[in-house]
Structure formats: C-alpha cells, structure tokens
Amino acid sequence: MSCLECKNSSLPSYSFRVLEVHTLHIRDFNGERIIQALGDFRNYEICTACASEEVQAFLFPAKRLMAKCLPFVSLAVVGLVLTMALTLRDVMAALRALGPLAVLVGVSGVVSESRKVLRERDVLREMGRDDALERSAYNLMLKDAPRKYNDNDITYIPVNARTLGMTAVELAGEYGLLPAVSRKAHTLMHEGE
Numbered sequence: 001m002s003c004l005e006c007k008n009s010s011l012p013s014y015s016f017r018v019l020e021v022h023t024l025h026i027r028d029f030n031g032e033r034i035i036q037a038l039g040d041f042r043n044y045e046i047c048t049a050c051a052s053e054e055v056q057a058f059l060f061p062a063k064r065l066m067a068k069c070l071p072f073v074s075l076a077v078v079g080l081v082l083t084m085a086l087t088l089r090d091v092m093a094a095l096r097a098l099g100p101l102a103v104l105v106g107v108s109g110v111v112s113e114s115r116k117v118l119r120e121r122d123v124l125r126e127m128g129r130d131d132a133l134e135r136s137a138y139n140l141m142l143k144d145a146p147r148k149y150n151d152n153d154i155t156y157i158p159v160n161a162r163t164l165g166m167t168a169v170e171l172a173g174e175y176g177l178l179p180a181v182s183r184k185a186h187t188l189m190h191e192g193e
C-alpha cells in the first residue's frame with residue numbers, strides 16, 4: 001500500500017484501520033434530521049516522512065499560520081478597502097456596506113485559524129515524539145481520505161486498542177453516531193469484519 005499523502009510506497013508507514021460512517025443531513029418541515037449508515041472498513045497508510053513533516057509544521061507553525069490565515073487576511077483587506085471607498089457613490093454603496101462585514105469575518109477567521117494551529121502545536125509539544133508522529137499521521141489521513149459519498153458526509157471511526165475498549169454508548173458520544181448505528185459499529189469492530 002502507498003502513503004495517502006505522497007503516494008510513495010517505499011517508506012515505512014503508519015497504517016490505520018477505520019470504519020466509514022455515512023451521514024446524510026435532511027432538512028424538512030420538522031427541522032433537520034440525519035440518516036446514518038456504516039460504510040466499509042478501510043485501511044490507509046501515511047508514511048513516516050509525511051508524518052514527521054506534519055509534526056514539524058505545527059511545532060514551527062509560522063508557515064502553517066500564514067497559509068491558514070492568508071485567505072482571511074485578504075478578505076479583511078478587501079473589506080477595509082471597501083469600507084474606505086467613500087469617494088465612490090451610488091453603485092458602490094451596496095458593496096461598501098459589505099466592507100465592515102468582510103473585515104469582521106476576516107479578522108475572526110484569522111483568530112480562529114490561529115487558535116486551531118496553536119492548540120494543535122501545544123498538544124503535539126506535550127506528547128512524546130512517537131505519539132506526536134502517530135497523531136499527525138492520523139490527522140493527515142483524515143485530511144486526505146474521501147469525505148463525501150454522493151450526498152453523504154463520510155466520517156471515520158478508527159479501529160484501535162482505544163476504540164475497541166469503548167462501549168457502544170461511548171462510541172456514539174465520541175463519533176456522533178445514532179444509537180443503532182453505534183451498536184452495529186461496536187459489533188462489527190469486534191467481529192473484525
């Protein structure tokens with residue numbers, strides 16, 4: 001098997017066994033409800049080089065911060081320009097009104113993206129090197145694995161010692177599963193397939 005991130009198959013890698021959860025959000029007169037079903041078991045690999053690069057990206061987060069925040073910085077700048085475009089009247093008036101909104105969305109985007117990156121950095125810092133690598137490998141896998149199946153969102157339950165030790169109720173809580181789906185997942189995970 002090859003690394004899901006770089007497609008290289010010659011490097012040692014972390015392999016993850018996951019169970020797919022397909023969730024369909026339905027909005028009707030009664031508000032929103034979900035239909036949920038289990039998909040297949042999948043095996044994905046992330047190589048040690050990609051995992052290590054991902055850990056470094058968070059431990060020295062300047063580049064990652066820039067990449068995550070740039071779209072919001074641009075939005076805030078556009079917003080500022082629109083807000084200050086006081087000389088252009090009429091046609092621009094409606095557009096100008098959007099200026100402060102764009103600034104607001106941009107700034108709050110920068111704040112929330114930075115928080116996410118720095119929070120992950122702190123988590124990885126606290127961990128041993130091996131745990132940090134495995135966590136980053138798993139997060140990379142989540143980033144690269146399919147997220148949609150037709151209109152369904154795909155999420156994943158990792159199959160490992162920790163999740164195998166959980167009850168159906170705990171699985172439901174942690175992975176946002178409906179009770180029946182969670183019971184079935186619990187059974188399947190313990191059966192193997």
Ligand SMILES: [Zn+2]
Binds near residue numbers: 004007046048050
């Ligand atoms: Zn790789």
